[in-house]
Amino acid sequence: MNRLDTPPAEAIAPAADYSSDFALWLTEQARTMRARRFDLLDIDNLCEEIEGMARKEHRELQSRLEVVLVHLLKCKFQPEQRSSNWVGTLEEQRGQIARILKDSPSLARRVMEYADAEYPRAAVVAARETGLAIATLPGSNPFSQAELLDRDFIP
Structure with a gap:
C-alpha cells in the first residue's frame, strides 16, 4: 500500500500511547x-510536539550564535592567539546558522535579538578561555548581524 491508499479504519486506529512508545506513536499519528x-489524532500531544520542534530551532540558533560570539571575541581580543581551530569553529557554526536560516527564514529577524541575549554568556566563556578579564570585553554585543553571519569576517 502506498501513501495515497487509505487503509481500513481498524488498521489506522492509534494503538500506541504517547507516553509509552513515542516512536510508534509518531508513526501511527503520521499514518492516521x-x-x-483527523478524528483519531492525538491533537493535544501533536500540538505540543510541533511547538517543541519550533522551540528547538530557536534554541539551536541561539546556541550557535553564542559559539560564534565566543570565537569572534577571542579573535578580536587575542588576535595573536588566533588558531585554525577558532577559524574552523567560526566556519562550521556560520555554515550551520546559514542552514537554519535557509530552512526557517523567519528566524533571520531574531538573529540580533538572540545574539544580544547570548552575548553576556559568550563574554564570560571567551574571558575564561582566553584568560582575559571580563572587563576587557565590551559590555554588550559589539558585532553587527552582517559580521556575525559573514563567513569571511574575522576581526
Whole structure:
C-alpha cells in the first residue's frame, strides 16, 4: 500500500500511547494523518510536539550564535592567539546558522535579538578561555548581524 491508499479504519486506529512508545506513536499519528482520519489524532500531544520542534530551532540558533560570539571575541581580543581551530569553529557554526536560516527564514529577524541575549554568556566563556578579564570585553554585543553571519569576517 502506498501513501495515497487509505487503509481500513481498524488498521489506522492509534494503538500506541504517547507516553509509552513515542516512536510508534509518531508513526501511527503520521499514518492516521495520511489516511485523513483527523478524528483519531492525538491533537493535544501533536500540538505540543510541533511547538517543541519550533522551540528547538530557536534554541539551536541561539546556541550557535553564542559559539560564534565566543570565537569572534577571542579573535578580536587575542588576535595573536588566533588558531585554525577558532577559524574552523567560526566556519562550521556560520555554515550551520546559514542552514537554519535557509530552512526557517523567519528566524533571520531574531538573529540580533538572540545574539544580544547570548552575548553576556559568550563574554564570560571567551574571558575564561582566553584568560582575559571580563572587563576587557565590551559590555554588550559589539558585532553587527552582517559580521556575525559573514563567513569571511574575522576581526
